[in-house]
Amino acid sequence: MKTNLHFIVNPIAGKGKNELSTDMLEAYFPKSEFVISIKKTEFVLHATALTKASIEEGAQIIVACGGDGTINEVASCLVNTSVFLGILPMGSGNGLASNLKIPKNFKKALSIIKNQNTIAIDTATINGKPFFSNVGVGFDAHVISDFEENTTRRLFSYVKSTLRTLKKYHYKNVVELKYNGTTELISPFLLFVSNSNEMGYKMSLTPRASLQDGLLDVVIVPELSRFKLMLFTMLFLFKKHHWLKEVRFQQLRALEIKGLDNTILKVQKDGGLFTLKEPNIEIAIHPKNLTVCVKK
Numbered sequence: 001m002k003t004n005l006h007f008i009v010n011p012i013a014g015k016g017k018n019e020l021s022t023d024m025l026e027a028y029f030p031k032s033e034f035v036i037s038i039k040k041t042e043f044v045l046h047a048t049a050l051t052k053a054s055i056e057e058g059a060q061i062i063v064a065c066g067g068d069g070t071i072n073e074v075a076s077c078l079v080n081t082s083v084f085l086g087i088l089p090m091g092s093g094n095g096l097a098s099n100l101k102i103p104k105n106f107k108k109a110l111s112i113i114k115n116q117n118t119i120a121i122d123t124a125t126i127n128g129k130p131f132f133s134n135v136g137v138g139f140d141a142h143v144i145s146d147f148e149e150n151t152t153r154r155l156f157s158y159v160k161s162t163l164r165t166l167k168k169y170h171y172k173n174v175v176e177l178k179y180n181g182t183t184e185l186i187s188p189f190l191l192f193v194s195n196s197n198e199m200g201y202k203m204s205l206t207p208r209a210s211l212q213d214g215l216l217d218v219v220i221v222p223e224l225s226r227f228k229l230m231l232f233t234m235l236f237l238f239k240k241h242h243w244l245k246e247v248r249f250q251q252l253r254a255l256e257i258k259g260l261d262n263t264i265l266k267v268q269k270d271g272g273l274f275t276l277k278e279p280n281i282e283i284a285i286h287p288k289n290l291t292v293c294v295k296k
């Protein structure tokens, strides 16, 4: 029986102008073994609608062609199903692909899909909505908010957004954090929750995180002096931020975050802004409920 293989392409991810054609793909996936369908996203959340349609059409492998945002939209529909997720990295950061050792090289990434060697990975939810890489309610959320006003999606745009956010960022939000029966109040510079060990561009706040350990890796950084902030940034670039005593790590199955005084917090989810409707945030891990094509 032929494999029903669907590609969902985000044309604006990464450097943009991403395109796939049937002719190009048939060189890798022979007509005798595969039935190929290519769909192009035209707006935010279109990948979700296209993936749902592909599942209805009997797709066995659905390939997210883009970055972490596109993977989020596609994979959200595939959790707890028997449909495999394929990844063709075309984003800017490509954090999840990098954690899964899926190369940016077109031929190599396609051969991983063709081989159909799979693993089951953990996924997570924030207020019931799936995420696969990370979420944050501190500095990172403000950087993403600034970044989303840009038209280019490159490393330089992230650097510019980070510098702009560093200038104007104030720790005005106090949050209540609950985990393992403990409650604490903090005004975090960073409150970052990750399933994956990479944020993109080979950078990581949680190098020990695993996609298969059934745990979320949480990084909590309180308000820091200007000097400590510079030091934290430098150390982070070399994955040595754990040298600062203020930086705390937790490995958790679930946690709750609440903006005090009913503040609706700014949240980033897999590198995109996530709009909250309430001050309460519930984050949980769901062990090994997504099947992904990976290298043998």
Ligand SMILES: Nc1ncnc2c1ncn2[C@@H]1O[C@H](COP(=O)(O)OP(=O)(O)OP(=O)(O)O)[C@@H](O)[C@H]1O
Binding pocket: 010, 011, 012, 013, 014, 015, 041, 042, 043, 044, 045, 046, 066, 067, 068, 069, 070, 071, 073, 090, 091, 092, 093, 094, 095, 153, 200, 270, 271, 272
């Ligand atoms: N045609 C389109 N026009 C505008 N936005 C789109 C379109 N198609 C998809 N999108 C949105 O583009 C956003 C960014 O996609 P994605 O995260 O895959 O790329 P990226 O940000 O360049 O990569 P990374 O997350 O790895 O840094 C997604 O949130 C998606 O919903």
